[in-house]
Amino acid sequence: MEQSSVWIKTRRQEQTESAAAAATTIATMSRSRITTYATATQGLNSIWSQLYAFVVVVVVALSLLLNCQVCQGAGRAPPEPYYGRYIGQFTNFAHGIKGSIYAVDESTLFVKSFAYDGTGPDAFFWVGKTARPSPEGYIIPYPEEYTGSDPPVLQAHNNTDIILRLPMGKRIKDIRWLSVWCRRFTVDFGEVFIPPGLDVPKPRVLPEFRRLAHGLRSSNISVLDAKTFYIPNLHYDGAGPDAYFWVGNGSEPNIMGIKVPNEVGSLDPLRGYQGEDIEIQLPGSLTVYDIDWLAVWCVEYRHNFGHVFIPKDLDVPPALGQTKITTTTTPRPVYSNCREILPNKLQVKWELQGEYVQIELFGRISEDQYMAFGLSGANGRPQMAQSDVVVAFYDSNARVFRAEDYFISDLSQCDGQRGVCPDERLGARNNVVVVSGDRKGGVTSIRYKRLLQTNEAIYDMPIPIDREVSIIAAVGPLNARKEANAHSHTASDHNPDDIRINFSKRNDHSCKNSLYDIKDESGPKPWPTLKIKGEQRFRASIGATGGKRGYTAITGIPSWGIAWYINDLLIPEITVERGLTYEFIIEGGNDPAQPARYHPFYITDSPEGGLGQKTGLEARKQKAYAGVEYDEDGNAIPTGVGRYCEWEHRTVDRSAEFDNFEQFKSTLVFKCEDGEPGYMNWTVPMDAPDTLYYQCFTHNNLGWRINVVDAGASTASTTLQLERNQLFFYMMLTVFSLVVTRSRLTNCLLA
Template identity: 55%
Template sequence: MRANTADGRETFGGRELGRQDALSLKPILYLRRAQNLYGNSQLCRIMRNISTNVNLLDILFSVFVIVYARASFSSSSSSSFSCSRAVINLRPLGNDKSLLTKYDSVNFGDVYIPNDLNPPKSRELPEFKRLAHGLRSGNITIMDARTFYIPNLHYDGLGPDAYFFVGNGSEPSPHGIKLPNEIGSLEPLKGYQGEDIEIQLPKSLTVHSIDWLAVWCVQHTHNFGHVIIPDDLDVPPALGQTKITTSSTTQDPEGHWEMNNCRELMPGRLHVNWEVQGDWLQVQLTGKIKDDQYMAFGLSGNPNIVTMIGGDVVVAFYDREKNTFHAEDYYLLATMECRGKNGVCQDELLGGRNDAVLVSGTRRNGVSCIVYRRPMQTNEAINDRAVPLDEEALVIAAIGPLFGTVARRPGAHSSSDMTKNEIRITFGSKNDNTCATSLYNIDDDDESLSAWPPNIIIGKNQFVARLGPSGGERGYKAITGHFAGDVVWYINDKLIPEIYVERKQTYTFIVEGGNDPNKVGHYHPLYITDSPEGGFGQILDAEKNQRVFAGIVFDSEGYPLPTTAGRYCEWKFRSYDRSSEMETFDAFFDSLKLSCEDDGKGAILNWTVLEETPDTVYYQSYSQPNVGWKIHVVDPGYKFNDDKSAAPAIIAVNLPLWTMMTLRLFPAYAVGRIFTIIGLL
């Protein structure tokens, strides 16, 4: 089939070979990963299956893969590779019809491997220079002529127009080129929290044609950090051996990713879309939630029953203050906020890493839509669970409140804000869509339950504090405007009452919120603070600027110690939560029963209200946010209305004689004058 013309030019199948064809006939020694991809028998099968539809250059490419693979397997300096009974159908590059060539045995080529061969290999560079926005990484590796591997990448995501950027010169400048991120997107970079990623240069560039790689803000021409590319690189060419899984999904005009798989996790509230992309699972969570709430989705802690404990989930949320979206990897050790290394904790706090990679996020019309990716398989055997591809997986989901100011974190959700029934998903499936209606098309529920009137305690000096249910939509949430967990404070058998106290007076709290820190959810020392959230034991050091007036002491090193940890008492449902059925709190309270620990007694907190105490403080739980409510601090002699609501003492006003006469002659005008005078007092 291969021959020479009279003037010495080479032909193949009657067609003259050009320069590019000749280059393609050279043994390709750079495919160092071929031996990891194919064994001898598999390579033979590849050659046997080549049909008349295959271009000649594709055949030659496969031949040279085999040649190199065989050479790599052999320890000798010269070797050859052959397959028995190989049938090859060749179609020349031109329009000529080819003949069928059949061999009982065929040698595809020989190659000589020198003993001192030093093939091209990857090159490790330093980490990103740390200049701005928390950018840092591990040492960056050039995998081939177009691929960078960036391990342990951190970036706060707050740059308004930041991209991976390459260019020429001694340092980064505006005259560079944007690079797609690890999923092939040219959107501004989101935050990274220790992810390992790979990015690629466009086909028009190689590492030999650039001098630096940076994270660059185009809008402000600001270099967040960079690494210099050396000149003496001997790295493998980019022949496709380094695979990057890029997104195969598209976005609709509103920025939502179109994935054909969808399940309704919580009717009318939470949907999940998903798609497997190589070694990654891409997930879209869409929730009809408040902007101070989170969405959580992941694998059940037990593959056979729905359980949160042991669950591997991603918590996704929108940070309203920073206008950023987040997707964070969590492991559920217990049903409480993370305390030490117990509770609902980020993988990073447990010695692991955040394997969730944020892709995009939108917030519109009361709906949060967040897209993230996570590996199908990680190397964290304890904190992460592998995502099965072709087997059903039991999944869990929840919606809950966000706490914290410096760093937002998930709080305890109520029992009505989680999946209860079994939801099983085969993640490798196609067109598994049972979502009938978009959450954007669901109207807000105008028939919300009416709130119970707030409870008020006036003129008492002793208070008994126990735990009880939050009262659903009529209770804590409706009264405070905040989300609560499953339990809140009941003071003197009233759901989070507003308490009135006077300065210079002493008050006693008998606290029965639990005294064993190891009992998850049953440890709530009471303290008094100026924080509407509380949860002093859960907040970050950077957030501990709340003032404490009683219930916590600090040791010589400044470590907080709660002092009001008594036995545990809780008001529980006699049958089920009937808060939605009850028009009054008193009716709801009749559906509860008190359950206390047999041993122990309540802790005593004596609080003398100082003159400098603010007008509003809060009784809270040390171990969990949003458990308590307001204490109004008033001066001695403060007057109250007949309905026991607080009001200023009546102001006596002496009116001039001309005003009194005006009142008799022009009553409407006079009344207006009186209120004007009072307003100036």
Template identity: 65%
Template structure:
């Protein structure tokens, strides 16, 4: 059956929204149509669309590039004029002034209006020559144009594992923005999950996390993240977004997606810089060339694309450090003085990755004229543009691009397109200005290092620093025991990751387990003939499976009696916590209010050497109500080992060791501690199924 689920999910996903998707396909996938450029000179062509309140998209743009001072130009005058304003191209250019518009042939272009300007503030888009005040081509924007807008949804429904968030936004047809996300990270197989229907189900699809990874979700502590629907899936194809445990088929929380959305198309235009600094290295741009700069600490990967080079630096650095790489200041020798380098780092205040073009004239901090200076501080331009960034497992990786040739005078070195060149690299601390500070002698490249930026398969790295690093083997906590006690509380709590439930039991974990007298799955010792009281606080809300955990005692090390077939139920022996109605159907009778030990932040089990210290990272949350009371008198024929378990879920409990005189078990002893009539009824049900 499980092998059919992806196929069934695809059918279920597609069917309910077929008409909805058809309505979407009838609208342009590029946004609201503005019109075609009217061409006056230099071969201006292209179809213009409004994507959202601050973004334009030009389909098939063309320009011959021969204008001496041409830019994209917008304004609110009746026609293009010198009173207009430049629209930066590329859209993410961060220098003082965008470069002059180059020759472009049939390219798709995204333009973001300069902040705080919006589409409603402009009447036209033009290609304008500033020097000669000439309009090469324009298109006019209707004042009544209906602009696609971001859709704000409610927060995640809070069902399990501390899941909560702020109001979720649909930024575009493929992108969700989830602010202030909290999740304890204790679900064993949890993913962002989408599908159709009135509520989440196993018929859905995984959505990569904010790193672009399909690994089980980590914990979140109030982070703002973005996730994107995979493949060709759009928000017009789904009815809910959830956090879902695939292995146990449980919903930790979800939000419904309304019909008749009118959100911006997914063209990469509405991404928000999030507070998450972790990305999946497998999703970073792939390079065909790699070289080790500092052993086990700094590597560079690169590729040349036309008149640009794309560079990826990976360094074992902190967020208070930088990594620098660039062209030597002296031909035929790797020399720092006179060099042209890019300093890359994570700006924790601005919460963004940065790549800054530097010119180095002295072994000193920049004084505004000389030293280790950003080009922009000494009258130049920043010709490096960040493409992407990540922080993972102690490694910061930043990808940027820069032109082979720049117009920045003697501050920038040319990168040869057909031969190798000497390079230098270093890592070091940032100063209070977020500029490169002095590095240690062993934190820079030694000797002459040469790189051919035009090479195709120069791969001298055995591994990449950004490959996933397996942490140290975690020592399991010592198993806990309870002896000489006749009264117990039974509550829910986290499993303790790789130190707790899994190594103790050898069973898979759902992410929660029973806490008996506030101890994680202790081994309990009882005596035959004695009566024991369990105050059960596993939740009584049947409509929320994530918080419905009736308690029972069985000879099954797995539990989950209520989810088993009749034949499977017949293989378990039940000693307490299960009743039977007049027709012999089983039901749980020990649930009570819901009490759970929850993480104060995220799961800290990997950092805590003992369970006792781990408990300091937890807090107890209890809902209103009373506990259920389970009285259990241990029969003389009870086996030496039984288990306390959850009626509705597998693998939440552990052992009860039974001592004292035993009456033994004969072949005539029934499997159930229930009446012969019930047993016969169950056997009939089993035979009929």
């Protein structure tokens, strides 16, 4: 990434260099003119020489001023450091008030290097709209978050940087001054006045993501400040193997970009999104003034899934940490407590929050499993019976994360009265609130809150905070009702030893490794390989790869999120006969300007494909058997093109949930763009090798194997199998006849 960042030349640098070059050019021209003028006018009055020099200086100054204005109009970044629109300095009347005030946005002020001795008995930041500071004003609470009903009195500060948010929906245009004001004695310790008509920086609304691949779309994106993007209603199927938020310079997204952390600050490949509102921030010192676009980009396959351009006339608030919005995906808190209850399977993190305890469970579980954590049924030992636990899981039917309050009276299936039962089935309440959930890398994490003391006397135990308490934890299967299934536990799926936790304790952190770092040796079970024999007409379109169960498991090669579907099957093995002619109906795209939707179909001896990417010796290593023509210069030209059709995810990639392709296919929807399909006829050469591949001309690894057999061989095997079946049938019929005949003969003899 450090190498990539070198390639991003900021607009600020370009414009500064442009201004400097212009100034140098003008100054050089001016000196030349002065020299020429001096030579040509020797003997003239020196007053005229001085006057001319003065005019030249004025011209240079005006030119530089004009150039700066042009740069600013073209999107030149404000000078650094940038704190917003400058308002003025505090005027001090008492208690050493100092500080520079800036308008950050419509409702936020920034006080740079604020000083106050803290000895005023009832002093606050105070704003109003009277002619001068007066009792007819109101408090700006600082700090913004406080306990109790009244804002705290202003404390001493020495060169402190302070962010002030106007309360009650007020905006800077609604006030005329800011004061440090003592309410008790109605005294103004220091003041600054807001210039009338002050033009404050504002967030900028951009268009939505351009929709190019993998179902990427959003509502209008906003630049909230110089480092923060707000992306509402984000949709992305999550099937790209190496996709990231990506920023850079140039007329289109390209490989010379920089990764942007996702909404939780991670640089992991992007997961799927289903209409979520998220906020992302540019890394390091990078700002929106330094970039031309924001994209979702696949690094491994160098593909743009969609992007939005950044305008050059931005005037957005500075990034001072003032931007706080509520999104559907909130950042994960940093916990000081963590215990690994089940080795390599279950970790629990917790934090006391007033009358609540917030708990986050991390489990290496599948989507048909739960993880449970709570208070043991007997203090001093792990006991399931009579325990009070929370069962957390991902509901794959409703596509939501759940955490439910359970009371375990017996180790049996819940019958509505006894057993492993949700409190709600027992007529009580679910006193657990889900905060968030996530599932990635084989790890399910669910964060929830529970009151320390509920008013459920029978089914809920109080969580003590003055001592340790024995806990119980387990993982296990869900039943058809999406409830914890009663089952016999082993030592690996529940804690066999007594584990005690003091929930009020801090820095109880014994987790040595993250569950995300544990390699899943088993992995999902691959789907059976699909095959097509005896067909002479094939329809080739694009579709989802099926994750680790589909393309990757079948071919042993990582996919980039899409693959060929032949006759609506994911990369089936095709069997063809030498000498026969086959027809292909092609729907892989015909617009080279949209590379993510342009996949010319061709047949080759290369298991990788991508002939259009190859040059020189690399291109000559593979032979094209159909779908490619060559011009007079020997350049390969794809001919297997047609309208674009794709089997798309209805929501996100759910391939890990299903044991076969047909089940997975039910989660897809088939969509075609306007236009006509392409057609290709291919007569299999008599000297064709036994193995060929159908591939994409412009990208690697989208197709799979073609088995080439001699004429009649593909039907011969079928005929031979039929003959074997018939022979077996006749043999069984003969045996049956002999048994019946013997039975009749025996009956006759006995008679």
